[in-house]
Amino acid sequence: MRHFLSGIALAAVIATGAVAPAMAQNLFAPVVYVNDSAVTGYEVDQRMRFMQAIGAPLADADAARQALIDDRLRVQAATEIGVEITPEGLQEGLEEFAGRAGLDAAGFIAQLERAGIEDGVFRDFVEAGTVWREVVRARLLPQVRVSDAEVDQELQRAIETPVIDRVLLSELIIPAPPGQEAQALQLAERIAGSRPNEAQFAEAARQYSATPSAQAGGRLDMLALDNLPPSLRPIVTALQPGQVSQPLPVEGAVVLFFLRDIQGTVRAGAREQVLDYMTLRLASVADAARLAATVRGCDDLYGQAGPDIAPQIQRQTASQGAIPQGTAARLASLDPGEAGVVPVGAGADLVMLCSRQPALAAQAEVATTALPEDGVEAAVPQPSQPEGIPTREAVRSQLFNLKVNAAAEGYLADLRADAIIRRP
Template identity: 65%
Template sequence: MRHLLSGIAITASLLFGPLAPASAQNPFEPVLYINDKAITRYEVDQRQRFMRLLGAPDIDAKGAEDALVQDRLRMFAAEQMGIETTEEGLQAGLDEFAGRANMNSAEFTAALERAGVEYQVFRDFIRAGVAWRGVIRQRFLPQINVSDAEIDQALKRQIETPIVNRVLLSELIIPAPEGREDEAMRLANSISGSNPNEAQFAEAAGRYSASDSAKAGGRLNWVNIDNLPPSLRPVILNLRPGQTTQPLQVPGAVVLFRLRDSQGSLRPGAREQVLDYMTLRLASASDAVSLAARTRSCDDLYIQAGAGISAQINRQTVSQNAIPALIATRLASLDEDEAAVVDYGNGSADLVMLCSRQPALLADEGADVATSAEAPDGVEAAIPDPSGIPTREAVREELFNRKANEMANAFLQELRADAVIRRP
């Protein structure tokens, strides 16, 4: 999603041509020193232009300075760790970034130069990013571990999160006639960047929008997500209620959407569970109660039951709807490795112990759950359509990257705190 939005912003900005001329001040005058390395006025001006083209229209000189300081710190860390950026790695980075705007690196460079941004600015920006990835790989990746339990929890959250199928939007359509596209984009960025609340967005829509909805503050009725253009769906689905999109350029206009509310439903089978549980028939309820009291886990049950009767323990993993009613009722109130007794009142009782409880969709994705029941056991019927659920490997990669980014950001803050940053 981040790449999609940045691609839209880059392509739109590059179409607008050169930005305003640079300041008449001495362009090569140092404005900042970091660890005794200068950042010049010219570098700040060029970075400011570059960042505006990447979709940050409100970036000021201070923001450009901060971005340059971070790049210097990234390069400093790479140098300290002996990490070098190869020409092949740098070119791959240039090509990858340009690809976000549906260009190759040569086309992207030419577009930047038409907008008054030198190639070296682009190259330095990518070099710092490539070097920083090397720092992350060397310093942090060996420390990062993503457990199966973390993957299970992430998948469970996704399964239990409703799939949005209807949205309540407000729109703001700013006319962008030929020759005034940049003016429309600046206005849209100003509105979006202010993080408007409902009343502020409605006021802006009433003032600037060319749509019929302007009279209603841009408010639209509920719309099915499938009725939206395919290219717009991921943009809207990435919003939380109260958020506004980045400006979206369409022929003759720049558009903003604000999500007021959303409705959704759970995936088919999301409420169905697969239970891994154990039962043991005993001669009396008191025997079952006594054994339950001294058993600490499913594995411990085999030990506490003793060699004489442990072979009679029945452990199975089945769909919730395939479990006998009395046993299912007892299992409903149990936590993992907790036991209860089903007293049949005829001189016999079952000790029932829950080993694990998983959403059926998660169990089908290959969670690390012991299984002994032979198919068909009801699990298939509980999972009519698992489409849309990411693989465990995809979730592992997402969690891994999140941890890496958190550690890298914390390290960058440490580098900044330790650096000597001063003005002339």
């Protein structure tokens, strides 16, 4: 979408020239049926131009045809459960999509029409997406769940992922003198759209780049991420090694970057854990082992221990370094909800792990009895989220969205499998 205008220019080139009568007739012939709903060659041509205009990757006829098949299935699934889009809902969807290009719906449609793309193509595209969201909401959302364990696992992965602080880049800087900006941008888009590997990018840099690095295929030495301009850092960090950036217009040039490698540093304390655990002193190893074999989780321990000794159970949350060595060593081998035994003199401690989480994700708890109106709470320092670490709520939302998207793709695949899709 960032390159909507350049995509429009490309589509305008495709749209030029008259269509011969025989070709026009063939364009309106069905090319595929989706449960007896016809998709014509004209629709495929229009969708292909639309995809190119919005910068969709691999916007060829096959991709356009498959996109139209999927949209037919989405709309049919919505009709089956009685989902319809109101004129107001459609207009809202048009405005929202056009807003991504910095335009209102009318301005967006005008740009499309200048490129030979009918406004109905845009409306059908938005309508299919809008009703599909309602289908997903009705059919799939109630089935999607994200467990606390999944949040813990993803949060730990995020914390233990090294923080990128050094990058190996190659650059390709295409001159864009006054009056030639569009040509430079189209060349850059053609290079980026080809998804070049490192050798191909280097060859393009030697051919088109106007900087001294061109002789070395655009290769730059290792750069500290902090040395890059702030506006460029998110562009670079959004890439994976082996990927090329989208064209970046700057004054007098268009810039492409190829990410060759990244290096990072594990954040301090990333592998330190905070454990929530329980201990209970018993008379013998045998007693502790017998209770450990029957208990089925931390909440169950109170009932299994019985009313006489349950009050002696101690539950606490502490970092690994603050836990007695023998207890910490036993906890290290336990999964949440498991119990073990630590001999202590003639007796033994039953130890049970309730949960473990990265120390950097642990939320400090501040106990206070102050009433809200006396203002004391506002003076109590609140724990801050360490920089670069998402909150549990953000992680849960991200996992939920991933699961919903995966479920939607699976449901669409089922619709394809059940549909009668045939060519004339």
